[in-house]
Structures are given as structure tokens and as C-alpha cells.
Amino acid sequence: MNVSAPIVITIDGPSGSGKGTLSQMLARHLGYHLLDSGALYRLVALAAMKKGTDLNSEDEVSQVAAALDVIFSLENDNSAQILLEGVKVTDAIRQEAVSMAASKVAAYPSVRAALLDRQRSFAVSPGLIADGRDMGTTVFPTAHVKLFLTASAEARAERRYKQLCKKGEIVDMAELVRDIRERDERDSNRSISPLKPAKDAVIIDSTTMTIDEVFTKMLAAIT
Ligand code: DC
Secondary structure, three states, X not given: OOOOOOEEEEEEOOOOOOHHHHHHHHHHHHOOEEEEHHHHHHHHHHHHHHHOOOOOOHHHHHHXXXXXXXXXXXXXXXXXXXXXXXXXOOOHHHOHHHHHHHHHHOOOHXXXXXXXXXXXXXXXXXXXXXXXOOHHHHHOOOOOEEEEEEOOHHHHHHHHHHHHHHXXXXXXXXXXXXXXXXXXXXXXXXXXXXXXXXXXXXXXEOXXXXXXXXXXXXXHHHO
């Protein structure tokens, strides 16, 4: 038995479930590394868009994924930054156009295959919090603890609405609910690595919970 194998904790779930925030909180609290796998799909999408790659060509997009030149760095002020070919893209990968393209490229099996080893290489001592959709089912099937965080589409849309209002963006709530349902549908029904809890996952529904309540519940499941 390899006693020094790093601990892996997977956190899967749909967009807006609070996974990102909670993964960061847990990683900081436990002193573990963090894998934001969604950022990798966003980076592939952005790199392909910048290169003028045809997003309808699985072959071309998977070549971009295999050659992805990315650095995840922690700045002196503790903020996480992402560099794509040396250029800071931390905010650029969160744009709506990139979100849509990421969801498209994430459905290509060869893109997912090209990112597999890169994702697994994040599992180093003392441990890893892996945030995504298929962390517990595909990327880290032998993870020590698997969590699946979910919330109703309405609750997730409301959280997104508040975030966008804070940024001064005007959005329509009904449209947000519709978009979230559409994305859930696409992520849950794709043939490869669909969004679904691993058989041995602990499912947490955060619809009526605060972030702190979810954090406490997750920590209890881990320790
Ligand atoms: O979590 P996110 O919104 O940053 O993810 C961006 C896209 O990538 C989203 O459409 C889901 C997809 N994704 C995936 O297919 N598998 C993962 N492990 C993480 C994200």
C-alpha cells in the first residue's frame, strides 16, 4: 500500500451549486491543492477561439487541448491567476461566450481524454480538492470522499442574478432559469462523462442552506 498517496476529495455538481466557492474554502481550510476542472474546459475554449479554430471540429479542438500552455499561479495577495500562453486570462475565461464554447468542447470525447492526465497530475501531497462534473465518476474514481453538491435551478439562477447585479449587469431572471435548465440538460445527457453523482457520493442539496452551513456539512463528511 502506498501510505503517502495524496488524499483526493471530489466535489461534483451543476453550475451555480456553490461548488467553486466551497471547493476554495475547503482547500484553504485543509491546506490542500485545488483543481478547478471547469477552468480547463474554459481554457480550451478560449485558446481555440483565439486561434480561430473551428469549434465544430473535434479533431482540431482536441489538438488545442493536448497542447494547452497554461499556468495556475497564486499571487502575493493570495489571489489565484490563470495564464494562457503567458497572458492573464483569469477574467476572460468567465465571459458568457467562453461559457457556451466550453460547454460545447466539453462534450467531445477526445478533448476530455486529452485533459485526463493533466487533471490527475494535480493529485499531489498533502491532498487535492477536485471541483467539476465527473471528478468522482471518471477522473478520480478511487477518491477518498466524493461529494455531489446540488440546488434547485431557481435557487442557482437567483444566486447568479445577485452576482450579475453586483457587477452592474442587467439580466432577466426567467432567462437565467431557462439557461441553467438548458445547460443542466446538455451536461447531464451527453454520452461521455455526464453530470451525475458517483454511486458512492454524498449528495448535499444546498437550495435552502447558507454557504457556511454547506461548508460545515461538507467538512463533517470529509473528516
Ligand atoms: O464549472 P464551469 O462552469 O467552469 O465549467 C465549464 C464547462 O465545462 C461546463 O459546460 C461544464 C464543463 N465541465 C465538464 O464537462 N467537466 C468538468 N469536470 C468540469 C466542467
